[in-house]
Amino acid sequence: MAESSKVQCCIVGGGPAGMMLGYLLGRAGVETLVLEKHKDFLRDFRGDTVHPSTLDIMSELGLIDEFLQRPHSEIREIAAEVEDESFKVADFRHIGGPNKFMGFMPQSDFLNFLAEKGKAFPTLEVRMQAEAVGLIEEDGRVRGVRATTPGGEIEVRADLVVGCDGRTSLVRGKAGLAVHDLGAPIDVLWFRLSKNAGDPAVVLGRLRRGSMIVTLDRGDYWQCAYVIAKGRSEEIKAEGLDAFRRRVGQAAPFLADRAGELTSLDEVKLLSVSVDRLTRWSRPGLLCIGDAAHAMSPVGGVGINLAVQDAVATANRLAAKLKGGTVKEADLDAVRRRRFFPMTVIQRLQVAVHNAVLTPAISGQGALKPPFLLKLLDRSAWLRRWPAELIGLGVRREHVRSPTA
Numbered sequence: 001m002a003e004s005s006k007v008q009c010c011i012v013g014g015g016p017a018g019m020m021l022g023y024l025l026g027r028a029g030v031e032t033l034v035l036e037k038h039k040d041f042l043r044d045f046r047g048d049t050v051h052p053s054t055l056d057i058m059s060e061l062g063l064i065d066e067f068l069q070r071p072h073s074e075i076r077e078i079a080a081e082v083e084d085e086s087f088k089v090a091d092f093r094h095i096g097g098p099n100k101f102m103g104f105m106p107q108s109d110f111l112n113f114l115a116e117k118g119k120a121f122p123t124l125e126v127r128m129q130a131e132a133v134g135l136i137e138e139d140g141r142v143r144g145v146r147a148t149t150p151g152g153e154i155e156v157r158a159d160l161v162v163g164c165d166g167r168t169s170l171v172r173g174k175a176g177l178a179v180h181d182l183g184a185p186i187d188v189l190w191f192r193l194s195k196n197a198g199d200p201a202v203v204l205g206r207l208r209r210g211s212m213i214v215t216l217d218r219g220d221y222w223q224c225a226y227v228i229a230k231g232r233s234e235e236i237k238a239e240g241l242d243a244f245r246r247r248v249g250q251a252a253p254f255l256a257d258r259a260g261e262l263t264s265l266d267e268v269k270l271l272s273v274s275v276d277r278l279t280r281w282s283r284p285g286l287l288c289i290g291d292a293a294h295a296m297s298p299v300g301g302v303g304i305n306l307a308v309q310d311a312v313a314t315a316n317r318l319a320a321k322l323k324g325g326t327v328k329e330a331d332l333d334a335v336r337r338r339r340f341f342p343m344t345v346i347q348r349l350q351v352a353v354h355n356a357v358l359t360p361a362i363s364g365q366g367a368l369k370p371p372f373l374l375k376l377l378d379r380s381a382w383l384r385r386w387p388a389e390l391i392g393l394g395v396r397r398e399h400v401r402s403p404t405a
Contacts, residue, residue, distance in 0.1 A: 017290030018164030026124025029405030037131035142285035210364030
């Protein structure tokens, strides 16, 4: 017989949306269970950019000083490179809010931090190696989740199930929520190379005719994202390891001398990019947020931060009502209404960048010329504040207004 339990909120997925929402609901005294199917938070493709909007949330929670004691790097400017010319794009030093930089921290460290701090709340449990396999539905309403664990199957009955299980969400699939696919013409090949003392300053995007590579500073190594046309990964891998090493060296010449550190194409992982969103985020007894509601492109590194903003908006709207047992369908849809506009603005900008910048660059067709806007931003420190505001703080920022227990 399956183990059975009852909580006020069951969160499926221990990513940024799930762990932040779990923390906030636990802080509010809501009986909350987070189900995470893996045994830890380590993943190949988890964004590491912690934007000022997320850092500001940590400040509002009184966690920022302890959080920043974890190993991380900080950048205050973003630049892009077109052929051999570098352009300053964004300057975080003049944005609003207390945290005027973007942090790079392994997402596993961020999630572990939230899990550790959440242990202070007696109403919050994070259960690892608990994989949701189905929903419990009665009388047209979602009543809970069935999951498998090393000890067998469990049934979790809940007043509300929140799907935070990413772009391949089982929850949204089982709930029958329709997905609108905006299309993504790119994929990303993900790998790492060592960092040397004489390497150039942080330049996130390096575009050359026929190639683009993003280099993320992880302290003692570069996390590299080689951008390719959608569906070309097998073709590129078929060319062989030496050919891929040459591609890397051509895209980022400063890495040419260490491309040989790649000893097998098994070290090069495919991230299949998708940009989509649900037309409805909820059903009676169920809500989806984060990537489960809207998968984002890696452009701008905004996914983790939008997920955190979703979680804050959800807790602000629902925490007190969950605790009092008064959540209504209109409350669930209010979360979608609150977050739909900022999400769609960013998705539209990402699609525009895909079509206007990335696709022409990696196609190798025609001369690659820096856009006029890039030149304008490079010339004006005042103008560079605005892309920093958009990237770092997003659209319609959320602030912690959920109660404490």
